Amino acid sequence: MGILQKQWGVWLLALVLLASGCVGSSEWIREQGERGASVVDGVIVEPWGEIDGEEVVRYTLDNGSMKVRIINYGATVTECLVPSAAGGELVDVVLGFDDLDGYREKSPYFGCIVGRCANRIAAGKFELNDSSYTLATNNGPHHLHGGNRGFDKRIWESKPIQSNRGPGVELRLVSEPGDQGYPGEVRAAVRYILTGANQLRVEMAAESSMETPVNLAHHSYWNLAGHESGSTLDQELLLRCSRYTPAQDLIPTGEVAPVAGTPLDFTTSRAIGSQMDQLPKPGEPFYAGGYDHNFVVDGEEGALREVAVARSGKTGIVMTVFADQPGLQFYSGNFLDIAGGKGGASYPQYSGFCLESQIWPDAINRRDVAGWPNVVLKPGELYTHTMSHNFSIEE
Numbered sequence: 356m357g358i359l360q361k362q363w364g365v366w367l368l369a370l371v372l373l374a375s376g377c378v379g380s381s382e383w384i385r386e387q388g389e390r391g392a393s394v395v396d397g398v399i400v401e402p403w404g405e406i407d408g409e410e411v412v413r414y415t416l417d418n419g420s421m422k423v424r425i426i427n428y429g430a431t432v433t434e435c436l437v438p439s440a441a442g443g444e445l446v447d448v449v450l451g452f453d454d455l456d457g458y459r460e461k462s463p464y465f466g467c468i469v470g471r472c473a474n475r476i477a478a479g480k481f482e483l484n485d486s487s488y489t490l491a492t493n494n495g496p497h498h499l500h501g502g503n504r505g506f507d508k509r510i511w512e513s514k515p516i517q518s519n520r521g522p523g524v525e526l527r528l529v530s531e532p533g534d535q536g537y538p539g540e541v542r543a544a545v546r547y548i549l550t551g552a553n554q555l556r557v558e559m560a561a562e563s564s565m566e567t568p569v570n571l572a573h574h575s576y577w578n579l580a581g582h583e584s585g586s587t588l589d590q591e592l593l594l595r596c597s598r599y600t601p602a603q604d605l606i607p608t609g610e611v612a613p614v615a616g617t618p619l620d621f622t623t624s625r626a627i628g629s630q631m632d633q634l635p636k637p638g639e640p641f642y643a644g645g646y647d648h649n650f651v652v653d654g655e656e657g658a659l660r661e662v663a664v665a666r667s668g669k670t671g672i673v674m675t676v677f678a679d680q681p682g683l684q685f686y687s688g689n690f691l692d693i694a695g696g697k698g699g700a701s702y703p704q705y706s707g708f709c710l711e712s713q714i715w716p717d718a719i720n721r722r723d724v725a726g727w728p729n730v731v732l733k734p735g736e737l738y739t740h741t742m743s744h745n746f747s748i749e750e
Contacts, residue, residue, distance in 0.1 A: 396516070397517065397522045398414055398415065398515035398517075398523075398524065400413075400515060401415075403455060404454065404455035406428070406459070409510050411426055411428045411510060412426065412513060414426075414515060414524045416521070416522045416548075417522070418521050418549050418553070419551075420438055420553055421438065421549060421553050421555075422436040422445070423436070423547065425524050426455070427510055427511045427512075427526055428459075428508075428509075428511075429458065429466075429506065429507040430513075430528075431451075431458060431465065431468075431507070432467075433449070433451045433452070433458075433465075433466060434447050434451065434697075435448050435555065435575070435744075437553070438746075439671055439672055440672075440748050441671075446579075446670050447581060447582050447697065448577055448578060448579050448581065448672065448674070449575045449578075449582060449707075450465055450466075450575075450576040450577075450696060450697075451465045451466055451582065451696065452465070452696060453697050453698065457695065461693060461695075463576075463690070463691065463693070464500060465575070465576055466574065466576070467506070467507035467573075467574050468526075468543075468572070468573055469500035469501055469505055469506060469507050470500075470501050470505060470506040470530075470569070470570070471501050471505070471535070471541055471543075471561075471567065471568065471569055471571075472498075472500075472501060472568045472569065472719070472730070473500055473501075473570045473572035473684075473714075474500065474570070474572070474649070474684060474713060474715075474717070475605055475606055475717055476490060476497065476498040476719060476720065477497055477606045477717050478492070479497060479498035479536070481568070483566055483568075483731065484566060486538070488537065488538060489536055490502055490535055490537065491503045491504075491535045491536055500572075501535060505535065506528060506530070506543065509528055511526035511527060512526065512527045512528070513526045513527070516548075518548055520550040520554075520556065521550045521551050522548070523547055523556075525546050526545045526546075527543070527544045527545075528543045528544075530542075532564070532565075537568070538565045539567045540565075541561055541562070541564075541567060541732075542561065542562055542563075543559070543560070543571065544559070544560045545557065545560075545571075546559075553745065553746045553747065554744065554745045555746075556742075556743045557573045557742050557743070557744075559571045559573075559738075559739065559741070560738060560739050561732065561737075562732070562735075562736070562737055562738070563733070563734060563736075564734055565734065566731050566732070566733050566734070567731070568718070569731075569732040569738045571738070571740055572684075572711040572712065573711065573712075573742060574709060575709065576702075576708065576709055577665065577674065577707060577708055577710070578590075579666065579667035579670060579672040580667040580669040580670050582696065582700060582702075583696070583698060583700035584669070584706075585706055586628075586706060587627055587687070587705055588631065588705050589627075590626065590627055590665060590666065590668075591668075592621050592624065592625070592627050592663065592708075593621055593624040593664040594621035594622065594650055594663050594683065595652060595654070595661055595663065596614065596650035596652055596653060596662070596683060597614060597653055598612060598613055598650070598651040599611075599612060599614055599648050599649060599650045600612075600648075600649045600651065601641065602641065602643075602648070602716070603640065605643060606716070607649065607715065607716055607717050609721060609724050609727075611651060611726065617633075618630035618631065618633040619648060627646070627687060627708065628705070631687075634646070645705065646685050646686060646687040646689070646708075647684070647686045647687070647689060648684070648685055649682045649684050649713070649715055650682065650683045651681065651715075652681055652712075656679070656680070656681040657679050658679055659678065659741055659743070660677060660678070661675060661677055662676050662677065662710075663675070663683065663710050665708075665710070671748045672748060672749075673746070673747045673748065673749045674744055674745070674746055675745040676712070676742060676743070676744055676745075677742060677745065678741070678742040679712075679739075679742070680714060680742075681714060681728040682712070682713045682715045682728070683711065683712050683713070684709065684710075684711040684716070685708070685709070686709040686711070687708050688704060688706055688707045688708055689705070691703060691705065691706055691707060714728050715727060715728055
């Protein structure tokens with residue numbers, strides 16, 4: 356029996372503890388073979404297409420106030436319906452598509468889980484334990500979000516679950532040895548839970564058979580005025596981050612710098628676009644087309660703490676993000692230019708923003724830099740990552 360088989364129950368137990376009482380559905384085994392929509396422990400389960408004969412399933416979580424829909428292709432959140440200040444009218448605050456083809460053919464990581472390693476690895480290369488590894492390069496010369504066929508492009512094993520916080524979905528994936536060039540086999544699991552307090556909780560875990568970089572991230576594009584409402588530059592953002600990691604060609608230089616006195620200072624709430632004209636222009640050093648920066652989260656790494664607050668004056672929706680990771684990538688949707696979104700919506704530049712809690716980018720190549728967080732997962736260790744999106748209304 357391999358190490359992953361021996362320890363499967365270890366990380367699953369840890370996930371159970373993270374979820375504070377989640378239990379598997381006793382009805383799920385009976386429901387798996389049935390076609391058509393069904394309700395399992397309060398979760399709507401329905402087929403949503405197939406890929407090479409393998410079924411894709413959609414789950415609807417409903418707490419009586421909010422609704423969240425998730426598919427097992429990419430462990431992707433396709434809809435997040437949140438009550439607004441307008442009499443509680445539900446507003447869908449994530450960008451996405453109406454069908455599976457949209458996610459397969461033109462999604463810029465809408466709503467998915469990215470891995471094995473989120474963000475960029477410089478030149479798609481790293482060394483570990485006297486061995487050199489070359490990864491798939493899918494972002495110019497660099498490796499991004501797990502490569503050409505990362506976790507976002509895989510069908511996850513999935514099932515509905517019930518917890519003392521509310522309904523949820525558990526998804527599992529095995530990343531084979533050599534997947535996209537990475538060493539070892541990794542087993543990953545994700546749980547989405549919709550609580551009665553209008554919190555969308557994302558719990559991630561992984562274990563590996565060999566030392567390998569692991570850095571999972573949730574990658575929804577948010578627009579708190581509604582997915583179809585256009586630019587988010589007037590929406591306000593606060594980041595609990597007093598430092599950031601400067602980057603050249605979106606690869607960190609190794610420096611950690613204060614945000615004070617720069618257009619990256621969101622330590623007090625302000626409109627996303629209010630200082631964007633102060634960012635580097637095309638052809639200038641550090642140009643990113645807008646915000647695409649890794650911020651250093653204040654507070655203790657590993658502690659679930661407030662990392663960001665976003666709000667829309669149009670809907671009154673406030674999203675407060677909590678996470679336990681050392682970094683937060685804020686991306687302002689600089690290169691969005693998508694037609695045919697949900698309901699025929701267009702998603703132009705800056706029409707959605709991402710808040711990706713994570714280990715810092717290119718950490719595998721910064722292991723000799725003091726203070727850089729560890730990204731290497733060893734056999735027998737458990738990687739965990741928890742974030743929570745808490746929704747409320749500001750009158």
